[in-house]
Amino acid sequence: MEMVKLTIDGKEYEAPKGKLLIEVCKDHGIDIPSFCYYPDLTPQAACRMCLVRIEKMPKLATSCTVTVADGMVVTTASNEILEMRKGMLDFILGNHPLDCPVCDKGGQCELQDMAFDHGTVYAQYAVNKNNTGEERLSPFIAFDEQRCVRCYRCIRVCEEWMDVHALTKIARGTHEYIGFYGKDLSCEQCGNCVEVCPVGALLSVDSRFKSRPWDMKETVTTCTYCGDGCQLNLGVRGEEYVRAASKDMTGINGEFLCIKGRYGSAFISSPERLKTPLVKKNGQHVAVSWDEALKYTAEKLAAVRKASGDASLAVIGSPRLTNEANLTLARLGKAFGTPHLTHFRKMELGDFWKNLSAPIGTHAEVQEATTVLVIGGDPTEESPLTGYSVRYAERKHDADLLVVHSRPIKIARRQADRFLHIRPNAESAIVQALVDEASLDQMAKTAGVPAADLRAVREAVHKAKNLAVVVGPQVTGAALKALARLADVIGKSDDKKMCFLPMAGYNNSVGAFDMGLTGNAADVREKCGQAVKAVYLVGANPVEQYGDGWKTALAKLDFLVVQELFLTETAQLADVVFPVSSYAEQDGSFTNQAGQVQRVARALEGQGQLRPDWLVVQAIAKEMGLNINAKGSAAALLKDIGTEISGYSGVSFAKIKESNGAFRTSRPLAAGTAFDPILADLRKQTGAIDTNAQHDTRVVEQGEGLFKLGTMLNQVPTMIEAQPFWDAHKGETAEWEGEFVAAAGD
Amino acid sequence: MELKILTKRFGLPNSTSIETYLAHEGYQGLQKTLKEFTPDQVIDEVKKSALRGRGGAGFPTGLKWSFVPKQSPKPKYVVCNADESEPGTCKDRPLMEYDPHQLVEGMAIAGYALGSKRGYIYIRGEYMYIVPILEKAIDEARAKGYLGKNICGSDFEFDLFVHPGAGAYICGEETALLNSLEGLRGHPRIKPPFPAVAGLYGCPTVVNNVETFTAVPHIIMKGGDWYRGLGTEKSGGSKMFSVSGHVNKPGNYEVPMGYPLMQLINEECGGVWKGRKLKAVIPGGSSVYIMTAQECENATLDYEGMVKAGSSVGSGGVIVMDETTDIFETTYNLIHFYNHESCGWCTPCREGTDWLHKLFKKIHRGEGTTEDLRMIERLCPNIEGRSHCPLGEAAVWPITSAMKKFPEDFRRRVREVEPVAAD
Ligand SMILES: Cc1cc2nc3c(=O)[nH]c(=O)nc-3n(C[C@H](O)[C@H](O)[C@H](O)COP(=O)(O)O)c2cc1C
Ligand code: SF4
Ligand code: SF4
Ligand code: SF4
Numbered sequence A: 001m002e003m004v005k006l007t008i009d010g011k012e013y014e015a016p017k018g019k020l021l022i023e024v025c026k027d028h029g030i031d032i033p034s035f036c037y038y039p040d041l042t043p044q045a046a047c048r049m050c051l052v053r054i055e056k057m058p059k060l061a062t063s064c065t066v067t068v069a070d071g072m073v074v075t076t077a078s079n080e081i082l083e084m085r086k087g088m089l090d091f092i093l094g095n096h097p098l099d100c101p102v103c104d105k106g107g108q109c110e111l112q113d114m115a116f117d118h119g120t121v122y123a124q125y126a127v128n129k130n131n132t133g134e135e136r137l138s139p140f141i142a143f144d145e146q147r148c149v150r151c152y153r154c155i156r157v158c159e160e161w162m163d164v165h166a167l168t169k170i171a172r173g174t175h176e177y178i179g180f181y182g183k184d185l186s187c188e189q190c191g192n193c194v195e196v197c198p199v200g201a202l203l204s205v206d207s208r209f210k211s212r213p214w215d216m217k218e219t220v221t222t223c224t225y226c227g228d229g230c231q232l233n234l235g236v237r238g239e240e241y242v243r244a245a246s247k248d249m250t251g252i253n254g255e256f257l258c259i260k261g262r263y264g265s266a267f268i269s270s271p272e273r274l275k276t277p278l279v280k281k282n283g284q285h286v287a288v289s290w291d292e293a294l295k296y297t298a299e300k301l302a303a304v305r306k307a308s309g310d311a312s313l314a315v316i317g318s319p320r321l322t323n324e325a326n327l328t329l330a331r332l333g334k335a336f337g338t339p340h341l342t343h344f345r346k347m348e349l350g351d352f353w354k355n356l357s358a359p360i361g362t363h364a365e366v367q368e369a370t371t372v373l374v375i376g377g378d379p380t381e382e383s384p385l386t387g388y389s390v391r392y393a394e395r396k397h398d399a400d401l402l403v404v405h406s407r408p409i410k411i412a413r414r415q416a417d418r419f420l421h422i423r424p425n426a427e428s429a430i431v432q433a434l435v436d437e438a439s440l441d442q443m444a445k446t447a448g449v450p451a452a453d454l455r456a457v458r459e460a461v462h463k464a465k466n467l468a469v470v471v472g473p474q475v476t477g478a479a480l481k482a483l484a485r486l487a488d489v490i491g492k493s494d495d496k497k498m499c500f501l502p503m504a505g506y507n508n509s510v511g512a513f514d515m516g517l518t519g520n521a522a523d524v525r526e527k528c529g530q531a532v533k534a535v536y537l538v539g540a541n542p543v544e545q546y547g548d549g550w551k552t553a554l555a556k557l558d559f560l561v562v563q564e565l566f567l568t569e570t571a572q573l574a575d576v577v578f579p580v581s582s583y584a585e586q587d588g589s590f591t592n593q594a595g596q597v598q599r600v601a602r603a604l605e606g607q608g609q610l611r612p613d614w615l616v617v618q619a620i621a622k623e624m625g626l627n628i629n630a631k632g633s634a635a636a637l638l639k640d641i642g643t644e645i646s647g648y649s650g651v652s653f654a655k656i657k658e659s660n661g662a663f664r665t666s667r668p669l670a671a672g673t674a675f676d677p678i679l680a681d682l683r684k685q686t687g688a689i690d691t692n693a694q695h696d697t698r699v700v701e702q703g704e705g706l707f708k709l710g711t712m713l714n715q716v717p718t719m720i721e722a723q724p725f726w727d728a729h730k731g732e733t734a735e736w737e738g739e740f741v742a743a744a745g746d
Numbered sequence B: 001m002e003l004k005i006l007t008k009r010f011g012l013p014n015s016t017s018i019e020t021y022l023a024h025e026g027y028q029g030l031q032k033t034l035k036e037f038t039p040d041q042v043i044d045e046v047k048k049s050a051l052r053g054r055g056g057a058g059f060p061t062g063l064k065w066s067f068v069p070k071q072s073p074k075p076k077y078v079v080c081n082a083d084e085s086e087p088g089t090c091k092d093r094p095l096m097e098y099d100p101h102q103l104v105e106g107m108a109i110a111g112y113a114l115g116s117k118r119g120y121i122y123i124r125g126e127y128m129y130i131v132p133i134l135e136k137a138i139d140e141a142r143a144k145g146y147l148g149k150n151i152c153g154s155d156f157e158f159d160l161f162v163h164p165g166a167g168a169y170i171c172g173e174e175t176a177l178l179n180s181l182e183g184l185r186g187h188p189r190i191k192p193p194f195p196a197v198a199g200l201y202g203c204p205t206v207v208n209n210v211e212t213f214t215a216v217p218h219i220i221m222k223g224g225d226w227y228r229g230l231g232t233e234k235s236g237g238s239k240m241f242s243v244s245g246h247v248n249k250p251g252n253y254e255v256p257m258g259y260p261l262m263q264l265i266n267e268e269c270g271g272v273w274k275g276r277k278l279k280a281v282i283p284g285g286s287s288v289y290i291m292t293a294q295e296c297e298n299a300t301l302d303y304e305g306m307v308k309a310g311s312s313v314g315s316g317g318v319i320v321m322d323e324t325t326d327i328f329e330t331t332y333n334l335i336h337f338y339n340h341e342s343c344g345w346c347t348p349c350r351e352g353t354d355w356l357h358k359l360f361k362k363i364h365r366g367e368g369t370t371e372d373l374r375m376i377e378r379l380c381p382n383i384e385g386r387s388h389c390p391l392g393e394a395a396v397w398p399i400t401s402a403m404k405k406f407p408e409d410f411r412r413r414v415r416e417v418e419p420v421a422a423d
């Protein structure tokens, strides 16, 4: 990198040529106030706070647009500049409502800080302000126009980070405000615009007027929804949950969050939360003490085991639970001696790991990739940080983006360089074409895509210098195995980089697998009431999620134990229900789909007699007289994981912290085992594709995945209130007609 | 002594038709260009002419054209700024209304010089009635082979399109104009890059005023030296001035650059009306310093002369005010305009013009104090030189100069109060 020498306030500095002056100043601790400048957003030169004096320039210059050059002489700290800043703040404050006492942002407001640092205000406010009211733009976002400093961060975040383009400027001059076209703000409701707003102009409806920022205790933890594992700051006031915000830009997600991460945590304080253990007596759930419930459960399980053998017990964990909980469940299952040790999942990660030919990539690595293949999943709706990362690669360095999906997903419509719109369930045909060139033409026919397009995709993948393969749950069976072997098929070389990122589905999909809950859940369902007589089920609601088959199956059991947050459809069938801590009420860890172990940290106590899942499991084992190597804390359990689980070597809370919050697990690459059997299976799989199936041309609408409610979101009041809003917007995404917007730069 | 160069066909019967135009030397400049000039020679000739931009900034036109990177593989665009919204300015209007072919020819020559195949005329929405006049001229020129492919039998290709604006002063600023032309909001862009390098759709683009383009065929026909000789050494040629206000014969007048301002007012315009005395002149559209009668005495209408006299040529909209005029009210009117037209992009202009407007309004109502005047004086320097585009500064210039040059008109309107200490 070429360096240049420049002088700032009389001191010499070296900086990379072409870097923005404001960034160079910030790097060296020279304070340049700014509103409209924001990292990773296009420059605006609008707020004029960052003006500096540069020798040989006739006027003051905006340091957010000037790039440093050799010999540049800059003044940032003169009287002229300080007076300018005061004056500029005067302009902003002149119309600002100064309702700081009731503003959600008060105390965390950049305008307050700036006025404190720079303003001795001349303004005597001798003229009236242009008063405007507050407006609710959507069920999630409100806007207080008068507080807005017109920095346009919100608009750019929505355009550049989100590719949603929901916000825009309306009207002109003094009357200009941030708004939208249409009847309300129809968008992904991610709240990232709220996050970056320097003042209290954009507001989150759910937390408005609930707390002053300094009255909240904030705890950094990991999101409990999708497999991306965004870092959150949970704000709690007293014992009440207030809001989730993104961390201070140091987490894997920077400042990004999606609707679920930002607005999906109010279930913690839902009055519907289970508060005491329940035991079914005469067909009715009755609240009982922990002692009674534990003893009863232990006795019942022991009795079943004695009568029907070890294999009559099944343990079902969940990709929602912490690693520590899943570890204790795996230990319990092993202590039972049962082969039925499993969890519900969207992807057979075991098949994937076993055939892995390239490492699992982090989101940062996907962002750097020059070629990205997205196959069998919709990052925008299912794995939003992954979606953001793919868009980042496209936005920052015009990555070659190849998308394979059976429906026109958003990223295919708007950003893809090439989109293979395959017929339903034909992902395996594309995989086969990638690993077996001879079959390409036939596979194109099978998948229902033009052979030339498929060939182009194959070529782009094979020639890529830095390839990221984002794999979704629609890639299954032999296709998943074969895709995992892709790097071997392409052939490795020093100038080629490649990584995989599975869109595994849940916050701890990877961890649940790694902890050893690797059995087959459908198998358990088949055996319920026959070989399997009792099920220990934690953190899952198969009756609601996987249909009536499970309801019938579970009804056949002699005994069902459920650990849950709510009395779900599944919990209602249980003989015993234990009320457990949510992710916000306990310590522990999740492993995200990039294979990073991140902290789950207790943000509040929780109401009622809640216990973390792992503690309940250990108590049961103890009552049953089983030794499952019980530990007194999540920290101790994580240490055990660090010695027992392959790839997690040395993990601990301290190590996570040292690794900047994300401890990277390692996974062995498949050592050149035979590929032919996989290929043979793959051919069978593609042979079974229904080539008469019509293409599914229904566009994936905004919110199809993002706005879908599950056990937790069902208990979030704003989400419930938003239902009519979402219904009203259904069908707005335009019909797909086979055209898609070519990426900029083409 | 009025000149008849740009205006020479005004008043001819059917002056907008191509037949009239052709009968009066029309398209001979273009033919000569294609026969005798290389593109670089056109630029050199324009440089020689000392033609400076007539849109307000007075930037040397030949120099601007020479900034367009010839070797760029991107398409190049020629854009005519016909947004004419500067208060007091109405000279582009007759140039388009009475002699549209002159503009078409000027733009075609520019297209040849710059290696461009496409030009746009961005015309203010209020001139909607001129759009068909221009479009008819373009159609005629196309039919006769002065636009389109193989112009005059050469391999030069150039075509023109008219795009009406929607009524924003800021869309006259060249980069806001380009945004608007692209269908975006009319906000000025960050410069650099300048349009010559990255303009319309990110491609090299030259933006010139209507009057600037119309001078080009004459420069080609009679030579850059001839054109320069009409005016002064650094301000070549003739220029249109739109004289309005308190004169006996307001109107558009074409005079040589360097013409005395008082001669224009007294001879061409028949002097200040009703036998009154001159009080002030805003000579270059409203975005310049106001002049006192005394400053006008020896002022000459060329770029250097006007700066020496304490103002500038600007767009050539000369607003004449007699002794009965209240300069406070004039200024109030102007700040109202700038506040209304501020695009809102940057803090000092958006908030500053609003605040200034409110202070003026308060004084106008009779509620003002000397403290309000001091506040105005404090606000202005923080807009000037600090706004994103020149509109913000342009809003300040008439105010600061008026307060300095006509302090009595302001002091008369306010109540004396003790200064409040700042800080
Ligand atoms: C606020 C503002 C309004 C402007 N309006 C006009 C206009 O209406 N017509 C015009 O020709 N130039 C206008 N300009 C000047 C243009 O930005 C630009 O300098 C000009 O079109 C260049 O052409 P020229 O070199 O031929 O003068 C305006 C500039 C500003 C800052
Ligand atoms: S919530 Fe997200 S999608 Fe909606 S306007 Fe804000 S940034 Fe855009
Ligand atoms: S709403 Fe906030 S982020 Fe958007 S322009 Fe206003 S102050 Fe900036
Ligand atoms: S992208 Fe996934 S991890 Fe991130 S906030 Fe959304 S649901 Fe949570």
Ligand code: SF4
Residues within 6 Å of the ligand: B170, B188, B341, B342, B343, B344, B345, B346, B347, B349, B350, B387, B388, B389, B390, B391, B392, B393
């Ligand atoms: S100076 Fe005024 S018109 Fe120009 S960018 Fe700023 S707000 Fe817009």
